[in-house]
Amino acid sequence: MQIPLLDLKPSYEKMRQQILAAVADVLDSQRCIGGPKIKQLEERIAAYYGCKYAVGVSSGTDALLVSLMSLDIGPGDEVITTPFTFFATVGAIVRVGAKPVFADIDPKTFNIDPAKISGAITKKTKAIIPVHLYGQMCDMDAILEIAGKHRIEIIEDAAQSFGAKYKGKYAGASGKSVCLSFYPSKNLPGIGDGGMVLTNDADFYNRLIVMRDHGQNPQYYYKYVGGNFRLDAINAAAMLVRLDYVGQWLKRRAENAAYYDRAFRNSPVAVPYRSADCEHTFNQYVIRVQRRNELAEHLKKNHIGCAIYYPLCLHQQQCFESLGYKKGDFPQSENAADEVLAIPVYPDLTKEMQDYVIRTILEFV
Numbered sequence: 299m300q301i302p303l304l305d306l307k308p309s310y311e312k313m314r315q316q317i318l319a320a321v322a323d324v325l326d327s328q329r330c331i332g333g334p335k336i337k338q339l340e341e342r343i344a345a346y347y348g349c350k351y352a353v354g355v356s357s358g359t360d361a362l363l364v365s366l367m368s369l370d371i372g373p374g375d376e377v378i379t380t381p382f383t384f385f386a387t388v389g390a391i392v393r394v395g396a397k398p399v400f401a402d403i404d405p406k407t408f409n410i411d412p413a414k415i416s417g418a419i420t421k422k423t424k425a426i427i428p429v430h431l432y433g434q435m436c437d438m439d440a441i442l443e444i445a446g447k448h449r450i451e452i453i454e455d456a457a458q459s460f461g462a463k464y465k466g467k468y469a470g471a472s473g474k475s476v477c478l479s480f481y482p483s484k485n486l487p488g489i490g491d492g493g494m495v496l497t498n499d500a501d502f503y504n505r506l507i508v509m510r511d512h513g514q515n516p517q518y519y520y521k522y523v524g525g526n527f528r529l530d531a532i533n534a535a536a537m538l539v540r541l542d543y544v545g546q547w548l549k550r551r552a553e554n555a556a557y558y559d560r561a562f563r564n565s566p567v568a569v570p571y572r573s574a575d576c577e578h579t580f581n582q583y584v585i586r587v588q589r590r591n592e593l594a595e596h597l598k599k600n601h602i603g604c605a606i607y608y609p610l611c612l613h614q615q616q617c618f619e620s621l622g623y624k625k626g627d628f629p630q631s632e633n634a635a636d637e638v639l640a641i642p643v644y645p646d647l648t649k650e651m652q653d654y655v656i657r658t659i660l661e662f663v
């Protein structure tokens with residue numbers, strides 16, 4: 299049996315006609331930049347999240363970048379985040395000229411440990427970027443308390459957690475900005491790169507709108523140096539179709555995760571921890587095992603897709619050498635990097651496929 303880590307084809311087949319018709323609508327109108335599909339998607343996602351404003355952007359990476367730019371974060375400023383995340387979180391901080399300051403993770407959730415944030419705050423700290431990794435939100439109350447005390451902004455990196463909840467609420471209930479990604483492996487996949495920024499702050503929203511379009515307002519009069527951070531209209535049109543299915547996909551992900559949880563009970567496989575405050579969306583189902591690299595090899599030999607998110611923490615990456623961190627600075631993140639393995643959990647995975655994944659893992663551990 300061949301089981302990829304992610305297979306979007308079955309779900310695409312089911313809605314192929316709808317997606318093609320939506321894309322054709324945009325092409326026929328020849329309004330490929332901006333236009334009503336973008337507005338509709340923004341309105342629907344804002345409503346889904348219960349946020350006042352949504353701004354479609356070109357990617358999750360650009361959602362982070364334009365958020366930082368719109369908060370005037372730059373040289374001389376520090377931004378606290380986790381070293382155990384996708385590169386883009388930290389890349390965006392460095393690209394605006396600010397300094398990333400890391401705080402270690404909670405080994406249970408893999409998310410930034412609020413207890414480690416306070417020690418990282420200095421007079422230069424302008425923002426915290428909590429990353430809701432793998433589909434589960436961070437401990438937002440604790441982060442909000444720290445941010446409130448020190449008057450610093452919160453930019454939530456929710457790229458991996460579309461639809462996740464903390465204490466019954468979606469991301470954005472507390473911070474200034476929520477950054478979504480529609481990269482095709484995410485919970486709400488686009489048909490190309492795409493992202494969105496959500497906010498409840500009218501001033502920040504107005505700034506985002508201008509920044510997304512080179513900083514011009516009115517046209518050809520540039521108040522700020524922004525960029526081309528626009529979301530494509532054909533992508534928005536396809537995503538309006540997919541948005542109708544996201545609820546059932548999240549349900550399927552949760553069912554698949556629960557099935558694995560049961561199967562790995564009483565085995566050496568550590569299954570994902572579910573915080574009592576959170577609704578985990580399982581964008582990734584990440585197990586923790588000893589001899590992780592050997593298990594990954596074993597799975598690949600048996601035609602099962604798997605991936606290591608992430609094999610080397612960001613404080614250890616060559617491009618961030620100048621920050622002066624070293625191995626051993628964030629032991630929980632480093633241990634996680636040695637032991638985590640994502641296995642297939644996508645919505646169209648069948649029980650038969652899961653049984654094969656489970657058998658193949660259990661025969662190894």
Ligand SMILES: Cc1ncc(COP(=O)(O)O)c(C=O)c1O
Nearest residue numbers: 357358359384386457479480481
């Ligand atoms: C945690 C995290 N942040 C940011 C991003 C960037 O999103 P995108 O790939 O849409 O630029 C990703 C996605 O890959 C991510 O996983």
